[in-house]
Structures are given as structure tokens and as C-alpha cells.
Amino acid sequence: MPRSRPNLLERQRRRLVVPFLLPALVLYALFMLYPAFTTFYVALTKWDGVNAPEWAGAANFTRLTEDSLFASTITNTIVFTVLGALVLFPGAMFFGYVTQRMRLGRVYRFLILAPVALSVTTAALLWKFLVDPNFGAVQSVLRAIGLDSLASVELLGRPSTAMLMVVLATVWHGIGLWMMFFAAAAERVPAELKEAATLDGATSFQVFRHVVWPLMWEVTRTLLILWMIQGLQTFAFIIAMTNGGPLRATEVIGTYLYKVAFASSEFGYAAAIAVVLFAAILVLTLISQRLTRRESEQY
Amino acid sequence: MNRRSLLRATAVATAVMLSLSACITSSDSGDEPETESTNGGGASGDAAAEITGDLEVVSFYPEGSPDYERLTGLAEEFESRNPGVDVTLTFGGGQDVPQIEARWRAGDPPDVNYGFLDASAPDGGPWVTAGQVLPLSDAMQEPLEGYDGTWEDAILPGVRPLLSVGDTIYSAPESVTTLQFFYNAALFAEHGIEPPQTFEDLVAAADTLKAAGVAPFTVTGTFLPYLQMYWDYLALRHIGLDGLQQAIAGEVELASLPGAAEAAADLERLVSGGYFLDGFRGVDFTSAQMSFFQGDAAMILMGSWLIGEMAAAIPEGFEVGTFAFPTVDGGSGDQDGLFGGTNGQIVAQDGQNPDAAVAWLRFVAEPENQTAYVENTGGISAYTGIAAPEGFEDVTAMLEQGAAFAPSYMGILAQSQEVQNAYQQPVAQLFFGEIDGATMLAQMSDGLQSAAG
Numbered sequence: 001m002p003r004s005r006p007n008l009l010e011r012q013r014r015r016l017v018v019p020f021l022l023p024a025l026v027l028y029a030l031f032m033l034y035p036a037f038t039t040f041y042v043a044l045t046k047w048d049g050v051n052a053p054e055w056a057g058a059a060n061f062t063r064l065t066e067d068s069l070f071a072s073t074i075t076n077t078i079v080f081t082v083l084g085a086l087v088l089f090p091g092a093m094f095f096g097y098v099t100q101r102m103r104l105g106r107v108y109r110f111l112i113l114a115p116v117a118l119s120v121t122t123a124a125l126l127w128k129f130l131v132d133p134n135f136g137a138v139q140s141v142l143r144a145i146g147l148d149s150l151a152s153v154e155l156l157g158r159p160s161t162a163m164l165m166v167v168l169a170t171v172w173h174g175i176g177l178w179m180m181f182f183a184a185a186a187e188r189v190p191a192e193l194k195e196a197a198t199l200d201g202a203t204s205f206q207v208f209r210h211v212v213w214p215l216m217w218e219v220t221r222t223l224l225i226l227w228m229i230q231g232l233q234t235f236a237f238i239i240a241m242t243n244g245g246p247l248r249a250t251e252v253i254g255t256y257l258y259k260v261a262f263a264s265s266e267f268g269y270a271a272a273i274a275v276v277l278f279a280a281i282l283v284l285t286l287i288s289q290r291l292t293r294r295e296s297e298q299y
Numbered sequence: 300m301n302r303r304s305l306l307r308a309t310a311v312a313t314a315v316m317l318s319l320s321a322c323i324t325s326s327d328s329g330d331e332p333e334t335e336s337t338n339g340g341g342a343s344g345d346a347a348a349e350i351t352g353d354l355e356v357v358s359f360y361p362e363g364s365p366d367y368e369r370l371t372g373l374a375e376e377f378e379s380r381n382p383g384v385d386v387t388l389t390f391g392g393g394q395d396v397p398q399i400e401a402r403w404r405a406g407d408p409p410d411v412n413y414g415f416l417d418a419s420a421p422d423g424g425p426w427v428t429a430g431q432v433l434p435l436s437d438a439m440q441e442p443l444e445g446y447d448g449t450w451e452d453a454i455l456p457g458v459r460p461l462l463s464v465g466d467t468i469y470s471a472p473e474s475v476t477t478l479q480f481f482y483n484a485a486l487f488a489e490h491g492i493e494p495p496q497t498f499e500d501l502v503a504a505a506d507t508l509k510a511a512g513v514a515p516f517t518v519t520g521t522f523l524p525y526l527q528m529y530w531d532y533l534a535l536r537h538i539g540l541d542g543l544q545q546a547i548a549g550e551v552e553l554a555s556l557p558g559a560a561e562a563a564a565d566l567e568r569l570v571s572g573g574y575f576l577d578g579f580r581g582v583d584f585t586s587a588q589m590s591f592f593q594g595d596a597a598m599i600l601m602g603s604w605l606i607g608e609m610a611a612a613i614p615e616g617f618e619v620g621t622f623a624f625p626t627v628d629g630g631s632g633d634q635d636g637l638f639g640g641t642n643g644q645i646v647a648q649d650g651q652n653p654d655a656a657v658a659w660l661r662f663v664a665e666p667e668n669q670t671a672y673v674e675n676t677g678g679i680s681a682y683t684g685i686a687a688p689e690g691f692e693d694v695t696a697m698l699e700q701g702a703a704f705a706p707s708y709m710g711i712l713a714q715s716q717e718v719q720n721a722y723q724q725p726v727a728q729l730f731f732g733e734i735d736g737a738t739m740l741a742q743m744s745d746g747l748q749s750a751a752g
Binding site: 048049050051067128129132133134139155156157158159242243246247256260262265266 | 394400577579581595713714716733
């Protein structure tokens with residue numbers, strides 16, 4: 001069936017939309033599309049950041065496949081993301097749900113949210129000095145209570161503990177925000193559903209597990225994807241706390257990219273890493289959306 | 300998968316690209332380097348009185364630091380001498396270096412900068428080859444106030460090679476930096492220890508201190524260049540600079556060089572002796588330096604900037620001494636070699652006020668300003684006739700005689716990540732007790748060969 005031509009009113013309405021959209025489109029093109037496409041171009045060149053780029057074709061991408069340093073950053077990035085999710089989500093969900101039911105819940109929420117107001121660098125340095133083996137407060141407290149053997153553990157100086165510390169610092173800094181998301185989602189769950197479950201003899205945990213949690217799934221799913229993106233891009237806490245060490249145990253894609261670009265002045269190669277990271281985030285986001293899709297609960 | 304999901308995912312992922320895009324600017328036009336310039340002559344001599352306009356000077360240390368305060372005082376003095384000039388100080392050290400570089404790429408560089416000349420590279424590095432660094436050769440042939448002779452003549456002979464590419468001078472030194480041991484003089488006196496001359500003396504001193512319950516050395520395990528210094532010096536003494544440089548370039552196999560095994564064995568001896576302050580693997584350099592000044596460790600291998608950098612944290616009455624990294628018995632390398640460099644400042648060719656920038660560099664070099672720098676920061680002047688701070692007299696004498704430094708950190712920090720990793724990680728692994736000296740040497744040797752392709 002041939003498409004009917006829009007009438008005059010509809011055509012005028014469409015024309016009217018264009019000038020309203022134009023500023024946003026120009027800004028999007030200037031600050032999103034142009035840099036993105038330029039990065040793709042730079043990834044195909046050998047560029048020291050100063051002199052004119054030389055065309056390199058796919059050489060940077062070929063080099064990536066042989067780069068064992070890059071391979072290890074992928075592993076570390078995944079470890080950070082998974083470990084972070086395991087710490088962040090139960091914690092944020094717990095605080096979000098529990099503070100909702102407490103008398104001084106809002107006060108506790110404010111306290112948990114407060115670190116978000118700190119800059120990342122400040123928060124990272126705070127943690128770095130808290131666990132400093134010589135002058136750190138954590139070590140002092142451990143020694144004071146007689147746990148000298150624990151106090152002697154160099155939390156940021158051991159490959160086995162450094163990543164955990166970076167994850168804890170990252171989660172501590174941001175958990176308040178995630179808690180608020182979960183709290184908002186939990187508040188949307190109708191009280192009568194919870195009351196009905198309680199009347200049926202469900203414990204608080206059972207109410208959460210079988211009533212509240214399923215109804216928060218859509219929010220959880222979105223937050224999971226957001227965390228995955230944040231985890232894959234992680235940079236600031238690691239560069240400030242460990243600079244990728246010890247023994248490259250916390251070297252992630254973001255910090256490696258930064259060093260390749262700004263320490264070694266290999267901007268073409270760094271752009272290739274950025275392109276791969278972009279592709280990985282795109283693919284993983286799509287996969288996650290598909291895997292976590294469920295029939296949404298209507299209430 | 301619906302279209303909305305795809306668009307949403309694409310938009311999110313596109314944001315990642317911004318992480319790199321900030322460094323992509325219009326500087327890559329491929330134009331020929333601009334070799335025509337004022338050649339730094341415009342502000343010399345009498346012309347200095349005529350300069351006007353804004354002048355932006357990069358400070359290596361942030362606002363609030365003693366060095367920033369020093370520069371602020373200099374800026375005020377410079378403005379009073381040149382009423383038409385307004386000096387702005389911009390922090391450009393540490394993590395802010397990429398921001399300054401981004402401004403260069405965008406064609407908006409500060410006038411006076413640190414870095415941007417790689418004296419270890421035959422061509423001076425990319426900024427010089429791109430014609431973005433103003434040559435100072437002509438200005439350097441002008442007389443410099445307070446000295447006999449030209450500006451170039453006023454610079455210590457041993458420093459001059461670090462300022463030039465071929466016959467062209469691109470940089471003016473603000474100061475000299477060297478790497479050596481600092482020691483707690485009170486602790487040494489208390490335990491009857493003299494500053495070690497040989498590696499065996501050093502180990503004996505460490506044993507004495509350790510037996511007395513004092514950690515001989517403090518070091519940071521989280522900043523690899525400072526761990527690397529121990530290896531650099533032992534390799535310099537046992538192997539020599541040329542061999543080590545060739546090995547880093549992948550031209551020779553490090554493990555096959557005479558003295559390499561001995562250098563690795565000596566480093567293992569230091570690490571396995573348990574001489575380093577407990578917890579060093581997890582402390583950053585500020586903490587390590589603090590522990591030295593708190594008396595928790597007796598020695599620290601560090602740059603000459605240590606005193607100035609930690610001035611606010613040094614307890615009153617703390618007596619600090621220095622000694623060069625000890626010699627090694629039977630070493631086939633350089634027993635007198637000293638790692639160091641210069642805080643060279645350069646003028647941006649595309650800066651707003653190159654004449655004022657050159658005048659600033661000349662002003663900083665004046666004897667009274669250099670003397671004040673030495674007295675206030677404990678740093679070493681790069682100019683003739685300026686008294687060295689206590690403990691660094693030998694350094695100045697060496698540079699007066701024209702002897703050159705071995706490049707700090709073997710110039711490794713500007714190399715590719717593969718080379719840096721191949722050179723630094725085995726050293727860190729040895730310090731962390733993961734491998735022994737022989738394995739460290741084998742890994743480093745193989746890694747450098749592999750990185751060289």
C-alpha cells in the first residue's frame with residue numbers, strides 16, 4: 001500500500017522541530033561524533049601526538065593481538081568489574097532496603113551518600129594513606145588491638161590484596177548513589193504486597209527475596225549494565241592509588257591506555273585500545289541486555 | 300534486539316571514545332616545521348627593557364608548595380622590573396603534564412615550560428622536530444647579567460650537552476638534579492658509621508644498622524623508577540653506561556654483558572638482606588621519604604630535590620648527609636658515574652610572548668636568583684660560580700670540569716610500555732621477593748630483546 005503523504009500541518013510541525021533539535025545535534029556531532037570518528041582514524045595511524053600521523057592501516061590492531069601487557073589488562077579489568085559488582089550490589093541493595101525501614105534511615109542514607117561529594121582523587125588519596133604501612137590509620141588500629149600480623153600486610157603493596165583495596169575504595173566512594181537508586185526502586189513496591197506476604201508468614205528476608213527483589217529487577221538490570229560500563233572504564237582510583245601496580249596487578253585497560261598515550265606518546269596505538277574498549281563495551285552491553293531481559297512485573 | 304537498545308548501547312559506548320579524543324587536535328596538519336624564528340634573540344640584552352604583555356610560566360610544583368612560592372616571588376620581581384609584563388604561573392608538573400601537552404597540541408602553549416626537549420634523543424624529540432620549541436642559540440651568545448661572558452658560558456660545562464640538539468641550544472637550565480644516597484647523620488654517628496665508599500661498606504653499614512634495630516634503607520614499592528635506581532646504579536658500576544644503553548635499545552643481550560650477573564647478584568644481596576623498611580612495598584614515595592625524616596630508616600636513595608620537596612616535614616635539627624652510590628670491587632663499569640639531569644626550561648615557539656619568555660629565563664639565571672634558589676630549596680644550580688648546597692660540592696665540581704651525567708632512570712620513562720615493562724618489572728619482582736637476581740637478569744634481558752622486536 002503506498003504511504004500517504006503527510007498533510008500540510010504535519011509537514012509544518014516536522015519543520016518546526018528541526019530548529020529546536022539543531023543546537024543539540026550540533027553539540028552532539030561536535031563533542032561526540034567528531035571525537036569518536038577521529039579516534040577511529042587515529043587508531044589507523046602511527047602518531048606521536050606532535051608530528052603528522054602516518055597511515056598504519058591495521059598495524060595497531062595487529063599489535064594489540066600480540067601485546068601480552070594488553071592481554072593482562074583485560075583480565076584485570078574483568079576482575080575489577082566482577083569483584084566490584086559482588087561488593088557493590090549486595091551492599092547497595094542492603095543499605096537501600098534496610099535504611100528505608102529504619103527510623104533514622106534518611107540520616108544513615110545521607111552518611112552513606114556523603115563520600116560521593118568527595119572528588120575521586122581525594123577519596124583515593126584518603127584510602128591510600130589510611131592503609132599506608134608506616135603511617136596509616138588502619139594499621140595503627142590493627143596494632144592497637146593486637147593484630148600485628150594483619151597490620152604488617154601491605155594492602156596496596158601485595159598483588160593479592162591491591163585490587164581488592166581499589167575495589168573497596170571505589171565502592172565506598174560511589175555506593176551511596178547506587179543505594180539511592182535501590183532505595184527509590186524499593187519504595188515503589190506497593191506496601192500492600194509486602195503486608196500480604198508478611199501476613200502469610202514470610203520473614204523479612206523472604207519478603208525481600210520473593211516480593212521486593214523481583215519487582216526491582218528492571219532497576220537492577222539497568223544498574224548492572226551501568227556498573228559494567230563503569231568497571232570497564234575504571235581509571236581514576238587505580239591511577240591515584242596504585243598506578244597499575246604492584247607488579248601490574250591492578251593495571252586495567254584505562255590505565256594502560258593512558259600510559260601508552262601520555263607516557264609513551266603512542267597515540268595511534270592508544271586510540272586502537274580505545275576503539276577495542278568501545279567495541280567491547282558495545283558488545284557486552286548488548287549481550288547483557290539480552291541475557292538479563294525478563295518479563296517485567298506490572299504493579 | 301530492538302533499535303532503541305542498539306542506539307542506547309551505541310551512545311553509551313561512544314562516550315568512551317572521549318577518553319582519548321581530548322588529545323586529538325588540529326596540530327597534526329603535517330605542515331613543515333617552522334624553522335624561522337626569533338631564535339631567542341629578541342629579548343636579550345637591552346631589548347629586555349622593552350618587553351610588555353602577558354607571560355605564562357609553568358611551575359613544576361603546585362600552588363602552596365615552597366617552589367611555587369619561590370616562583371611567585373620571582374614573578375613579582377620580574378613584573379616590577381618590567382612594568383608592562385603580567386606573569387601568570389600555571390601548575391604543570393606531575394599529573395598535569397598531559398594538560399600542558401594538550402595545550403601545545405591545540406596551539407595554545409604556555410610561554411615557559413619544562414620538558415619538551417628530549418636531550419637523549421638524537422633529534423631532540425617530537426616537539427623539537429615539529430619546530431615547536433624556540434631555539435635559544437642566539438640569545439645564549441649574549442652577555443648574561445652578573446656573569447663574565449655569555450649566557451652559554453655561564454652554564455656549567457657538564458650541563459650544556461643536556462640543552463642542545465646538534466649545535467642548536469633549545470633549553471635554559473633552571474637547576475641540576477642528581478641521584479644519590481641521603482643519610483641520617485645522627486644515626487650514622489650514633490652507630491659509628493662513616494658514609495660508605497664501596498658496596499661492601501654499604502652492606503656492612505646496613506648490617507650494623509639492622510643489628511641495632513634500625514632499617515638501613517627506605518624506598519617506595521609503588522613507584523617503579525625509585526626501585527629501578529638501585530639497579531641502574533649497580534648496572535652502571537658493573538656494566539657501564541654504554542653497555543646498558545645498548546641493552547635497553549635491544550642492540551646487545553643484557554645478560555651476556557660483563558658485570559651484568561654481578562650487578563644482579565648485588566641487588567639480590569641488598570633485597571634478600573632484609574635491609575629495607577618493613578612495608579616498603581605498600582608505601583608511596585611521600586611516605587617513604589617521611590619515614591626517612593622520622594628516623595625510621597637511615598638511608599634513602601633519592602634525587603637532589605628531596606630536601607626542597609620535604610622541607611616542611613623535616614624536623615628541626617635533623618642532620619642529613621649525602622654520599623654517592625658506592626663503587627663496586629672489580630666492576631667493569633663506571634665507578635664515578637652519577638645519574639642526573641637538568642630542569643631545563645624551554646620557550647614555546649607558538650607562545651604569546653617569546654621575547655618576555657626569554658627575558659624570564661635570563662632573569663631566573665641571574666646570580667642572586669640562583670643563589671636564592673640554592674639557599675631556599677637545597678637544590679643545585681646549573682650556573683658557574685654559584686655555591687653548591689652542603690653535600691653537593693662534588694657534583695658542582697664535576698660539572699665544572701665538563702663531566703656529564705648518566706641520564707636519570709636511564710631515560711626509560713619516555714620509552715614504549717614494552718621497554719618500560721621489560722626493564723622495570725623484573726626489578727620490582729626481585730624487590731617483592733618473587734624472583735631471584737639471576738631470574739631478574741634473564742627476564743630483563745629477554746624482555747628488552749623482545750621489546751626491540
